[in-house]
Amino acid sequence: MELIPLLVLTIIGYLSGSIIERRHFRSIRERESQLIGILTFSAKLPPAEDFDKQSVLVTGNVVISVDYFKHISAALRNLIGGRVIAYETLMDRARREAILRMKTDAKEKGASQIFNVKLETSSISKGGANQIGSVEVFAYGTGLI
Amino acid sequence: MEYENPQIDETINLPAEHPLKDFVILLTGVAAFALATFYMLILLADYATRYIPFSFEQTLMDQLEQFSALEQVMGQPGDEEIEQYLQALADELAIAQQLPGDMPITIHYIETPELNAYATLGGHIYLFSGLLASCDDENTLAMILSHEIAHVHHRHPIVALGRGFTIAVATLSAVGASTSDISYKVLNYFGLATQLSFSRQHELEADHTALETLQRHYGHVGGADRLFELIGNSEKNPLNTLLSTHPLTQQRRQNVVEFIDNHPGHSTPEIKLPKWIEQKRPSENH
Numbered sequence: 469m470e471l472i473p474l475l476v477l478t479i480i481g482y483l484s485g486s487i488i489e490r491r492h493f494r495s496i497r498e499r500e501s502q503l504i505g506i507l508t509f510s511a512k513l514p515p516a517e518d519f520d521k522q523s524v525l526v527t528g529n530v531v532i533s534v535d536y537f538k539h540i541s542a543a544l545r546n547l548i549g550g551r552v553i554a555y556e557t558l559m560d561r562a563r564r565e566a567i568l569r570m571k572t573d574a575k576e577k578g579a580s581q582i583f584n585v586k587l588e589t590s591s592i593s594k595g596g597a598n599q600i601g602s603v604e605v606f607a608y609g610t611g612l613i
Numbered sequence: 614m615e616y617e618n619p620q621i622d623e624t625i626n627l628p629a630e631h632p633l634k635d636f637v638i639l640l641t642g643v644a645a646f647a648l649a650t651f652y653m654l655i656l657l658a659d660y661a662t663r664y665i666p667f668s669f670e671q672t673l674m675d676q677l678e679q680f681s682a683l684e685q686v687m688g689q690p691g692d693e694e695i696e697q698y699l700q701a702l703a704d705e706l707a708i709a710q711q712l713p714g715d716m717p718i719t720i721h722y723i724e725t726p727e728l729n730a731y732a733t734l735g736g737h738i739y740l741f742s743g744l745l746a747s748c749d750d751e752n753t754l755a756m757i758l759s760h761e762i763a764h765v766h767h768r769h770p771i772v773a774l775g776r777g778f779t780i781a782v783a784t785l786s787a788v789g790a791s792t793s794d795i796s797y798k799v800l801n802y803f804g805l806a807t808q809l810s811f812s813r814q815h816e817l818e819a820d821h822t823a824l825e826t827l828q829r830h831y832g833h834v835g836g837a838d839r840l841f842e843l844i845g846n847s848e849k850n851p852l853n854t855l856l857s858t859h860p861l862t863q864q865r866r867q868n869v870v871e872f873i874d875n876h877p878g879h880s881t882p883e884i885k886l887p888k889w890i891e892q893k894r895p896s897e898n899h
Contacts, residue, residue: 471802474795482633500620507616541632543795544639547787553628553635560626 474540481536488535492561499568506571508582508609518612524577526611528569531592532562533602558603563587566607579611640799647800651807654779662775663768667716667735670771674735688725691742695890696722699740702751703758709830710759710822712766720758728847730757732764734771747843751884752836756823763822769815776811780804813861820865824872833878834869841866 514521534542534555541554566587574582585607592602690696700720707718718736726743733739738761748754764770784804788797827834844862 471798474798486632504618504620507618509616537632537636540795541636541639544636544643544799547643547796547800548639551628553630554632556626556628557632 477536478540479537481538481540485535485537489557489561492565496561496564496568499572500564503568503571503575506574506580506582508567508571508585510585512584514581514583514612518581522613524579524611524613525608526570526574526577526579526582527606527608528566528571528573529604529606530562530565530569531602531604532558532565534558539601559589559605562589562603562605563607566605570607570609574609574611577611578613581612582609583612585609643799644803647803648807650783651780651804654783655776655807655811658775658779659772662772665771665775667768670734671736674733674737688723688741691722691724695745696720698887698890699745699754699758702755703738703762706755706759706826706830707762710762710766710826712762716765718762718765728843730761732761732770734774736765738762738765745890747847748886749839750836751886752827752831753839753843754836754886755827755830756834756836756840759823759826760819763819763826764815766822767815767818769819773808773812773815776808780808816861817865817868820868821872824869824876828872828876828878831878831884834873834876835883837869837872838866841869 538554538558542552545552545554567585570582570585574580586609588606588608590604590606592604699722700718703718703720712718716736718738721737721739722745723739723741725741726746727741728743728747729741730744731739738758740757740761744757745754748757781804784797784800788794788800824834824837827837841862845866848862
């Protein structure tokens with residue numbers, strides 16, 4: 469039966485994927501509480517009193533891969549329609565990780581505030597058929613030292 | 614003004630449902646819907662395909678044979694004299710089965726050690742030398758031929774083709790034409806499963822007609838149980854750890870026993886195959 473290798477991959481994907489995801493979320497929560505002092509704003513300009521501060525570009529980048537279990541869940545969901553739950557946790561992880569890395573970059577450069585924070589998401593495999601995709605999130609902003 | 618970034622509440626973006634539960638619900642939903650739809654489509658195909666005239670099957674096969682496509686797929690043609698003998702036997706059995714005159718049977722004897730025989734479109738029946746080599750008498754051979762002729766009689770080849778085609782079109786419409794997609798693989802699996810369960814019905818129908826043919830032609834169905842012994846033995850693969858025979862073969866054997874109970878025949882001894890066939894055919898290798 470050609471479904472056996474598919475089944476094996478799905479089980480491996482689910483087990484390893486869920487372990488990795490749990491660990492990642494734990495690490496994300498830890499670092500978020502550590503870096504809570506670095507403020508992020510989506511506003512373009514800082515308040516007038518900070519105009520003379522030194523500014524620097526800070527960035528954070530992360531690429532996370534989809535495991536086979538998520539891939540199959542999403543494929544089935546694409547047949548039926550509705551929220552693709554498997555990908556929601558993936559996107560949340562990726563976004564928060566990218567922002568954390570941007571905050572880390574800011575901390576190293578001595579910035580305590582980041583303005584004009586923007587996020588850009590892209591798919592590495594561009595959704596090719598039967599390819600396991602990866603998602604890349606890039607966070608960037610202006611750090612004020 | 615004092616600013617601070619608060620700790621974000623995780624229940625906003627993260628789903629409450631467990632991914633595994635979601636997956637199981639999705640899979641069972643897709644399975645149930647797919648099986649129900651395919652079942653309906655097969656019933657529709659069964660009804661509609663019978664309106665395709667037999668002459669269309671013949672034309673299609675003639676065109677295929679022109680390009681020798683079938684020979685490449687099926688194998689090397691076997692001995693001509695054996696083929697003529699088989700054709701004569703098949704014609705006798707077709708008369709016994711009251712096959713309509715506009716559905717001629719064409720026998721093809723193929724040199725392959727496989728223990729198998731196929732009935733395809735247009736009344737073409739392919740018998741492999743491996744199967745002939747395992748037959749010890751004319752009655753067993755007659756059971757095989759009658760079974761295949763019954764498939765032709767009941768239009769099973771075109772119906773099976775119609776079913777497969779309908780399922781294929783339905784699956785591709787649902788998924789889009791990329792056959793490497795995972796959703797295609799899942800739907801295709803359910804499509805095949807539904808088709809297989811229907812093909813059992815065809816086999817049992819052909820068996821019943823074949824038994825009636827044998828009864829009419831010989832007065833008893835002596836070769837039939839021997840045939841299923843053969844099939845049962847060939848299924849016992851030494852590499853196969855599951856020692857039970859295929860459930861379909863068991864059921865077919867059971868049907869033969871029931872038929873004998875309902876049609877007590879005068880048992881004439883089985884007719885041996887002509888000597889020159891025994892000499893010409895390839896030796897059994899079991």
